[in-house]
Amino acid sequence: MNVYDSELIEQALTPLNYKITSSMETADLIIVNTCSIREKAEQKAFSYLGRLAGLKRKKPDLIVGIGGCVAQQEGEKILERMPHIDLIFGTHAITRLPRIIKQIESKRDRIVDVKMSGKIDEFESSSVSKENGKITSFVTIMRGCDNYCSYCVVPHVRGRETSRHPDSIMKEIRGLADSGIREITLLGQNVNSYGKKEGLCSFSELLSSINEISKLSRIRFTTSHPKDLSKDLMFAFKYLEKLCKHIHLPVQSGSNSILKRMNRKYAIESYLEKIDRLRRIYPDIAITSDFIVGFPGETDADFKKTLDLIKLVEYDGIYAFKYSDRPNTSAAGFLEKVSEHKKKDRLQKLLDLQEQYTTNKNQSLIGSTQLILVEGLSKRQASINEQPAFSIRDKRPQAVQWMGRTSNNKVVNFTQDDSSILYGTNLTGKMVNIRINKAFSHSLCGKLIKDSPTFLGLKGEEGYAA
Numbered sequence: 001m002n003v004y005d006s007e008l009i010e011q012a013l014t015p016l017n018y019k020i021t022s023s024m025e026t027a028d029l030i031i032v033n034t035c036s037i038r039e040k041a042e043q044k045a046f047s048y049l050g051r052l053a054g055l056k057r058k059k060p061d062l063i064v065g066i067g068g069c070v071a072q073q074e075g076e077k078i079l080e081r082m083p084h085i086d087l088i089f090g091t092h093a094i095t096r097l098p099r100i101i102k103q104i105e106s107k108r109d110r111i112v113d114v115k116m117s118g119k120i121d122e123f124e125s126s127s128v129s130k131e132n133g134k135i136t137s138f139v140t141i142m143r144g145c146d147n148y149c150s151y152c153v154v155p156h157v158r159g160r161e162t163s164r165h166p167d168s169i170m171k172e173i174r175g176l177a178d179s180g181i182r183e184i185t186l187l188g189q190n191v192n193s194y195g196k197k198e199g200l201c202s203f204s205e206l207l208s209s210i211n212e213i214s215k216l217s218r219i220r221f222t223t224s225h226p227k228d229l230s231k232d233l234m235f236a237f238k239y240l241e242k243l244c245k246h247i248h249l250p251v252q253s254g255s256n257s258i259l260k261r262m263n264r265k266y267a268i269e270s271y272l273e274k275i276d277r278l279r280r281i282y283p284d285i286a287i288t289s290d291f292i293v294g295f296p297g298e299t300d301a302d303f304k305k306t307l308d309l310i311k312l313v314e315y316d317g318i319y320a321f322k323y324s325d326r327p328n329t330s331a332a333g334f335l336e337k338v339s340e341h342k343k344k345d346r347l348q349k350l351l352d353l354q355e356q357y358t359t360n361k362n363q364s365l366i367g368s369t370q371l372i373l374v375e376g377l378s379k380r381q382a383s384i385n386e387q388p389a390f391s392i393r394d395k396r397p398q399a400v401q402w403m404g405r406t407s408n409n410k411v412v413n414f415t416q417d418d419s420s421i422l423y424g425t426n427l428t429g430k431m432v433n434i435r436i437n438k439a440f441s442h443s444l445c446g447k448l449i450k451d452s453p454t455f456l457g458l459k460g461e462e463g464y465a466a
Contacts, residue, residue, distance in 0.1 A: 003138055008094050012097045013098065016098055028061070030062065030063070032045060032052075032068075034066060036069040036072075036326065037069070037153060037326075039324035046070075046082075052084065053082070053084045063104055063105070065088070067094070069153065069157040071091075088113070096113060136184070137185070138187055140164070142161060142190075142191070143159065143189075149252075149263050150331040151323065151329055156329070163198050165200065170209060170210070182218065184216065186221040226249055226266050229274050234282075246287075247286075249275070251268075251271055253302065255303075258297070262331070286316040288315055288317045289315050290318065293322055298338055315354060316410075365439060367436065369449065372434050374432060375403055376402070377401065399415050399416065400415070402428075412434055412445070413446075
């Protein structure tokens with residue numbers, strides 16, 4: 001969500017003639033967009049802001065601002081803590097940024113705007129310009145949350161759940177598709193409850209409408225709350241061809257007693273029933289999840305149940321974090337805190353266990369053919385050069401390594417060399433078939449299938465090397 005919000009910030013400032021610069025030393029305005037979901041993220045944000053004090057002393061006219069969840073959470077207290085900060089704006093204030101920046105420019109005021117608004121018209125946005133060559137983008141379809149999990153700060157910094165109108169969402173996605181975006185990821189704290197409060201279409205109905213956008217190749221979404229996962233959404237994986245076959249379904253703990261203290265509103269038994277139904281509907285679906293270790297009161301027996309859950313489900317991947325108290329949450333007042341040493345030990349055990357399953361699942365794909373949406377050069381290639389190199393001897397492109405992802409969200413790196421019928425072609429945004437020949441813990445490696453009879457993608461935006 002912060003990536004999307006940062007794009008909206010950039011868009012809001014464009015009419016003021018601000019443009020992104022690669023050097024902070026040349027900047028006239030620096031905005032730090034923050035997250036407060038975990039204590040470590042908040043600490044990193046303040047550490048970074050602190051380092052900007054020296055730059056502000058050298059350039060007194062520099063405007064330094066902080067936005068996002070930390071700004072919403074701390075408000076005016078940041079002004080006292082950091083005298084070099086000019087602007088603090090909350091999660092609902094992005095559309096008000098132009099007016100605020102103009103006031104700071106003209107009057108050199110220090111401004112705090114953390115007012116929350118439930119007006120959906122303030123949330124709507126036009127398509128973010130995609131002149132950077134990317135072919136994937138995020139689109140927020142709702143903001144806030146009504147679940148109030150006992151550990152989570154989101155309802156306190158992003159407000160109550162509010163869904164955008166589907167017409168606004170469709171307009172934005174069509175604009176992105178027209179500008180070259182081929183894959184969008186729909187964002188929401190709980191996309192499963194999209195539209196319910198406002199009486200709009202259901203989330204699965206929204207997906208069905210997006211599936212009809214011709215220039216779009218793939219649809220992803222995050223995050224999905226287990227308690228609201230519907231049968232319609234499960235069957236969408238089977239019947240919507242553009243919907244990627246991957247779901248992120250955060251469980252947080254394998255212990256019912258901990259889930260109750262977390263206020264997650266489901267039991268492990270019902271969670272497992274939904275996992276089983278998903279796999280019966282679409283057996284090859286990839287399932288990932290979130291876990292919190294060391295929640296207040298978590299015993300060794302509770303943690304063992306979490307490990308047992310991982311063994312039972314065999315996730316494709318997980319995100320796992322040590323619990324940390326967050327302001328305004330009920331869990332911050334819970335007793336029976338787990339020691340930092342024990343949290344660290346449990347986290348490592350959990351990650352070590354999951355890595356076995358992730359590696360095994362990746363290795364099972366060796367020899368298979370996977371359809372990839374090419375996102376651009378691989379990280380290794382991009383670190384060498386931004387554009388494919390050419391040989392001085394024959395003026396032909398040298399071998400180039402590209403990166404893309406499978407429908408079930410596996411990262412795949414592959415080399416484009418002179419054995420390929422697509423030699424020298426820019427593959428960004430194309431759908432190609434890759435034969436997997438190597439597997440690692442967090443990625444796959446393969447070869448572009450070269451004996452393809454046709455490559456329709458060279459003639460138009462849609463197409464496959466098949």
